[in-house]
Amino acid sequence: MPVNLSAPVAQDLHPVAGLRIGVAEAGVRKAGRKDLTVLLLDEGAAVAGVFTQNRFCAAPVQVCREHLAAGRGVRALVVNTGNANAGTGAEGLARARATCAALAEQLGVEATQVLPFSTGVIMEQLPVERITAALPAALADAQPTHWARAAEGIMTTDTVPKAASRQLQIGGRPVRITGIAKGAGMIRPNMATMLGFIATDACIAPQLLQPLVRELADASFNRITIDGDTSTNDCFMLVATQRAGHAPIESLDSEAGRQLKAALQEVAQQLAQAIVRDGEGATKFITVRVEGGRDAEECRRVAYAIAHSPLVKTAFYASDPNLGRILAAVGYAGIDDLDQGGIDLYLDDVHVAVQGGRHPDYREEDGQRVMQQSEITVRVLLGRGNAADTVWTCDLSLDYVRINADYRS
Amino acid sequence: MPVNLSAPVAQDLHPVAGLRIGVAEAGVRKAGRKDLTVLLLDEGAAVAGVFTQNRFCAAPVQVCREHLAAGRGVRALVVNTGNANAGTGAEGLARARATCAALAEQLGVEATQVLPFSTGVIMEQLPVERITAALPAALADAQPTHWARAAEGIMTTDTVPKAASRQLQIGGRPVRITGIAKGAGMIRPNMATMLGFIATDACIAPQLLQPLVRELADASFNRITIDGDTSTNDCFMLVATQRAGHAPIESLDSEAGRQLKAALQEVAQQLAQAIVRDGEGATKFITVRVEGGRDAEECRRVAYAIAHSPLVKTAFYASDPNLGRILAAVGYAGIDDLDQGGIDLYLDDVHVAVQGGRHPDYREEDGQRVMQQSEITVRVLLGRGNAADTVWTCDLSLDYVRINADYRS
Structure with missing residues (x-):
C-alpha cells in the first residue's frame, strides 16, 4: 500500500x-x-x-x-x-x-x-x-x-x-x-x-x-x-x-x-x-530534516544514518516512539567531533530530546501520537552551524522482507 | 532460532x-x-x-x-x-x-x-x-x-x-x-x-x-x-x-x-x-571474505557493503541465489576507481561471476544448493592487489522486523 x-x-x-x-x-x-x-x-x-x-x-x-x-x-x-x-x-x-x-x-x-x-x-x-x-x-x-x-x-x-x-x-x-x-x-x-x-x-x-x-x-x-x-x-x-x-x-x-x-x-x-x-513495503513517509550543521554534507550524513537505520525504520513501522534509536544513529553517522550535549530532536512539533537527553516535558503519548501518522517529520538540530539538508525515506516493514525474499520466485 | x-x-x-x-x-x-x-x-x-x-x-x-x-x-x-x-x-x-x-x-x-x-x-x-x-x-x-x-x-x-x-x-x-x-x-x-x-x-x-x-x-x-x-x-x-x-x-x-x-x-x-x-531473526550465518584489494580497508568497505545490504540479506533469508545483488553492493561500496571487469564472485566453492559477468559454467541449481545451507561463505575477488579481510553477518528475516517492531511492547 x-x-x-x-x-x-x-x-x-x-x-x-x-x-x-x-x-x-x-x-x-x-x-x-x-x-x-x-x-x-x-x-x-x-x-x-x-x-x-x-x-x-x-x-x-x-x-x-x-x-x-x-x-x-x-x-x-x-x-x-x-x-x-x-x-x-x-x-x-x-x-x-x-x-x-x-x-x-x-x-x-x-x-x-x-x-x-x-x-x-x-x-x-x-x-x-x-x-x-x-x-x-x-x-x-x-x-x-x-x-x-x-x-x-x-x-x-x-x-x-x-x-x-x-x-x-x-x-x-x-x-x-x-x-x-x-x-x-x-x-x-x-x-x-x-x-x-x-x-x-x-x-x-x-x-x-x-x-x-x-x-x-x-x-x-x-x-x-x-x-x-x-x-x-x-x-x-x-x-x-x-x-x-x-x-x-x-x-x-x-x-x-x-x-x-x-x-x-x-x-x-x-x-x-x-x-x-511506493517504496517496497512502505507504510510511512518520513522526512528527515537535519539543521544546525557546519555544512550541508554533514547534515546529509546524519540524515542518511537515520534514514538507513533498520532499527529506526522498524520503530516507525511499529509506530513505536523508541526514539533513542534516532539518537544512536546520529551518534554513529561519522561526525568525529560531534558533541551529544548540543543535540535536539523533534518529531513533528514534539520536542523529544534537548541537549542530548530526554526533554523534561516530553511525554510518551505525544511521541506515540506522531508515530501513528502516515507522514512524519524527524528534525535533528546539531547545534554546530547554520547548514541544513533533508532526506525522504520510508519505514522497514514485514512486507519489505517478504517482497525481497520473493522477488524472483 | x-x-x-x-x-x-x-x-x-x-x-x-x-x-x-x-x-x-x-x-x-x-x-x-x-x-x-x-x-x-x-x-x-x-x-x-x-x-x-x-x-x-x-x-x-x-x-x-x-x-x-x-x-x-x-x-x-x-x-x-x-x-x-x-x-x-x-x-x-x-x-x-x-x-x-x-x-x-x-x-x-x-x-x-x-x-x-x-x-x-x-x-x-x-x-x-x-x-x-x-x-x-x-x-x-x-x-x-x-x-x-x-x-x-x-x-x-x-x-x-x-x-x-x-x-x-x-x-x-x-x-x-x-x-x-x-x-x-x-x-x-x-x-x-x-x-x-x-x-x-x-x-x-x-x-x-x-x-x-x-x-x-x-x-x-x-x-x-x-x-x-x-x-x-x-x-x-x-x-x-x-x-x-x-x-x-x-x-x-x-x-x-x-x-x-x-x-x-x-x-x-x-x-x-x-x-x-544469535543475531535478531538470524537464520543463516554468512562469512563475507573479500580478497585482492589494494589494502585491507577497501576490502572491509566492500565486505560491509555486502553485509549491510538489505537486498543481499533478504536474498539469503529466502535462499534465493539472486546474486546480482551482491555485485550491486560491491559496486556502491565507494571504491571510485573499481573496474567491474576485474571482479570474481564465489559462493562457497561455486564460481558465480567472472570478470564482472555471470560465469559461463554457473548453473542456478549450484547457487541454489549453497544458498540453502545455514552457513555460507561469500568470496569476492577484486583483482586489484593482495589485501584481504573478512566480516561475519547474518540474513535479514521477517523475524528481525517482528522483533524490532515489538521490542518495547
Missing part, C-alpha cells in the same frame, strides 16, 4: 510537443505485461541525464553515456523492465547496442541516436530478440498522450505508476512539463534514481541542460532512500523538445530560467517522493 | 582465579529476570577495554573511561540489562556514578575502582535505586564458577547465552581464559561489541593489555555486523587476574605472549561469531 499516493489520471498529464510514447508487451520476463516503452523525439530536442555512481553500472548505462557523448542528438529512448542487463559483461553491452541498432533501423536514424534503459533482475542476459520483436508494436502505439501508459510500462515492483505534470507561461506562451519515474527497491540513488524521465517543450539552450539535470537530481532523486542499496541502473533524463515557441532561455538565472527550473523542481521532487511513498 | 549455536555448559567454562561472579534480579525493566551481574576482582588484576565510537555514547561508557583513566585499579564490574542509560544527559551520568558508589561502599573500595555497564532501552533514566537494592543479593551470589549465570545475566534480546573458554599451558602452568558476550541487535561494533568480557588468570604486564584488547577486538567484535546500527553502549573488556603462577609475559611477541594471544583470539572470535549466530 503506497503512502498517500494514487495513480496519475491520464488527462492530467500534459502532452509535450515533439515527443510521442509507445508501449508494448515484449515478454522480457513474464508474459502479458507492458514491459517495453519507447519515447520518440522529433529532431532538435536537447537531452541530458545523470546516471548511477555504482561502479557496477549496467550495460545500458554505459551505452547511454557513449551515445550521449557521440553528440549526434537523441531521437529515441527505449526502456525495458524485467531484466536490468547488469552484471552481464561484454555480452550485455553487445545486447544493449543491438537493441539501439534495431530501433534505429526502424526509425531511419543512427544507433547512437537511441538511448537504452533497463530495469529488473541482475546478472541474466537480456533477451534482446523478444525486445526487437516487440518494437513494431511499440512504434505503432506511439502517441503524445501516452504518458500514463509509459508510467505503467516502466514499473517493476512499483504498485502505482508515478507521473507528475505542470504547465506554466514563459514569454506569454504555454510551456508543459511532464515526467515519469519508477522505484521501488534498491533505492538509494547517487546522482539519479532507478528510472526517471522528465520532458518539457520549453526552449532552452542545450548546454544548460546538463547542469540543470544535475541540480534537479540533487534536490530530488538524490535525496531519497528506501533501503540504501544504490542500483546498478539509476538514470534520470531530462528532455527539452524546444517546441513551446517562446524566446529561448539562455541562462538559468534569467526570470524565465528560474521559472522553468522551479516548475521542473516541483515535478522532480513529486516524482522522487512518489518513489518513496 | 540461533544458527548452529547452543547454550554453554557450565562445567565447560573454566573458573578464572581471582575473579568471582554474582547475579541477581533487580527488576530494572521487568520482574523475575536476572538483570544484574557483578564481576568481582581480587586486588592486582589488570583490566583494559575498548568502547563504542558512537558519539552518542552512553553514560556508563563515559564513566568507564573516567574510572579507567583514574588508574586506581579495578575491583568490580557491574552490568545491568533492561536500560542502556544512553541519551540520558547529566542525570544519566550521575546515576551511573551512583551505581558505582553503592557497589564500592559495599566492597570497601573506591568508586573509581568500579566500572559500570548498561544495555537495554535508550533515553530512559536508569532506576538506580532498584539496582542498589539488588546489589547485596548479587554479592551474596558471587562464586568463581558462575560464568554461565553471568552469560545469562547480561542477555537482552539474545535467545542463547554466549560464553567460550580455553585452557592452555604457559611455563608449565595451566592458564584459563573464559569470556561472555551479548548481542543481539544494534550490532555493528566499532571498536567493541555491545557487551563482551574476557578474563584470564594469565600473568601479563598490565601495559600490554590495552594494545592486546584493541587487537583482539579488531579481529573479532569489530568484524561482525547484524544491522549496521552501532550501539551507544558497546564495550569489550579484557581482565588478567595475574594468578596463574607462570613467569609474567613482558612481550606479546614472546612465545608465551603469542600462545596467550592466539587462545584469547579464539575465545574472542567464538564470542563475536556467537553474537551473529
Whole structure:
C-alpha cells in the first residue's frame, strides 16, 4: 500500500510537443505485461541525464553515456523492465547496442541516436530478440498522450505508476512539463534514481541542460532512500523538445530560467517522493530534516544514518516512539567531533530530546501520537552551524522482507 | 532460532582465579529476570577495554573511561540489562556514578575502582535505586564458577547465552581464559561489541593489555555486523587476574605472549561469531571474505557493503541465489576507481561471476544448493592487489522486523 499516493489520471498529464510514447508487451520476463516503452523525439530536442555512481553500472548505462557523448542528438529512448542487463559483461553491452541498432533501423536514424534503459533482475542476459520483436508494436502505439501508459510500462515492483505534470507561461506562451519515474527497491540513488524521465517543450539552450539535470537530481532523486542499496541502473533524463515557441532561455538565472527550473523542481521532487511513498513495503513517509550543521554534507550524513537505520525504520513501522534509536544513529553517522550535549530532536512539533537527553516535558503519548501518522517529520538540530539538508525515506516493514525474499520466485 | 549455536555448559567454562561472579534480579525493566551481574576482582588484576565510537555514547561508557583513566585499579564490574542509560544527559551520568558508589561502599573500595555497564532501552533514566537494592543479593551470589549465570545475566534480546573458554599451558602452568558476550541487535561494533568480557588468570604486564584488547577486538567484535546500527553502549573488556603462577609475559611477541594471544583470539572470535549466530531473526550465518584489494580497508568497505545490504540479506533469508545483488553492493561500496571487469564472485566453492559477468559454467541449481545451507561463505575477488579481510553477518528475516517492531511492547 503506497503512502498517500494514487495513480496519475491520464488527462492530467500534459502532452509535450515533439515527443510521442509507445508501449508494448515484449515478454522480457513474464508474459502479458507492458514491459517495453519507447519515447520518440522529433529532431532538435536537447537531452541530458545523470546516471548511477555504482561502479557496477549496467550495460545500458554505459551505452547511454557513449551515445550521449557521440553528440549526434537523441531521437529515441527505449526502456525495458524485467531484466536490468547488469552484471552481464561484454555480452550485455553487445545486447544493449543491438537493441539501439534495431530501433534505429526502424526509425531511419543512427544507433547512437537511441538511448537504452533497463530495469529488473541482475546478472541474466537480456533477451534482446523478444525486445526487437516487440518494437513494431511499440512504434505503432506511439502517441503524445501516452504518458500514463509509459508510467505503467516502466514499473517493476512499483504498485502505482508515478507521473507528475505542470504547465506554466514563459514569454506569454504555454510551456508543459511532464515526467515519469519508477522505484521501488534498491533505492538509494547517487546522482539519479532507478528510472526517471522528465520532458518539457520549453526552449532552452542545450548546454544548460546538463547542469540543470544535475541540480534537479540533487534536490530530488538524490535525496531519497528506501533501503540504501544504490542500483546498478539509476538514470534520470531530462528532455527539452524546444517546441513551446517562446524566446529561448539562455541562462538559468534569467526570470524565465528560474521559472522553468522551479516548475521542473516541483515535478522532480513529486516524482522522487512518489518513489518513496511506493517504496517496497512502505507504510510511512518520513522526512528527515537535519539543521544546525557546519555544512550541508554533514547534515546529509546524519540524515542518511537515520534514514538507513533498520532499527529506526522498524520503530516507525511499529509506530513505536523508541526514539533513542534516532539518537544512536546520529551518534554513529561519522561526525568525529560531534558533541551529544548540543543535540535536539523533534518529531513533528514534539520536542523529544534537548541537549542530548530526554526533554523534561516530553511525554510518551505525544511521541506515540506522531508515530501513528502516515507522514512524519524527524528534525535533528546539531547545534554546530547554520547548514541544513533533508532526506525522504520510508519505514522497514514485514512486507519489505517478504517482497525481497520473493522477488524472483 | 540461533544458527548452529547452543547454550554453554557450565562445567565447560573454566573458573578464572581471582575473579568471582554474582547475579541477581533487580527488576530494572521487568520482574523475575536476572538483570544484574557483578564481576568481582581480587586486588592486582589488570583490566583494559575498548568502547563504542558512537558519539552518542552512553553514560556508563563515559564513566568507564573516567574510572579507567583514574588508574586506581579495578575491583568490580557491574552490568545491568533492561536500560542502556544512553541519551540520558547529566542525570544519566550521575546515576551511573551512583551505581558505582553503592557497589564500592559495599566492597570497601573506591568508586573509581568500579566500572559500570548498561544495555537495554535508550533515553530512559536508569532506576538506580532498584539496582542498589539488588546489589547485596548479587554479592551474596558471587562464586568463581558462575560464568554461565553471568552469560545469562547480561542477555537482552539474545535467545542463547554466549560464553567460550580455553585452557592452555604457559611455563608449565595451566592458564584459563573464559569470556561472555551479548548481542543481539544494534550490532555493528566499532571498536567493541555491545557487551563482551574476557578474563584470564594469565600473568601479563598490565601495559600490554590495552594494545592486546584493541587487537583482539579488531579481529573479532569489530568484524561482525547484524544491522549496521552501532550501539551507544558497546564495550569489550579484557581482565588478567595475574594468578596463574607462570613467569609474567613482558612481550606479546614472546612465545608465551603469542600462545596467550592466539587462545584469547579464539575465545574472542567464538564470542563475536556467537553474537551473529544469535543475531535478531538470524537464520543463516554468512562469512563475507573479500580478497585482492589494494589494502585491507577497501576490502572491509566492500565486505560491509555486502553485509549491510538489505537486498543481499533478504536474498539469503529466502535462499534465493539472486546474486546480482551482491555485485550491486560491491559496486556502491565507494571504491571510485573499481573496474567491474576485474571482479570474481564465489559462493562457497561455486564460481558465480567472472570478470564482472555471470560465469559461463554457473548453473542456478549450484547457487541454489549453497544458498540453502545455514552457513555460507561469500568470496569476492577484486583483482586489484593482495589485501584481504573478512566480516561475519547474518540474513535479514521477517523475524528481525517482528522483533524490532515489538521490542518495547
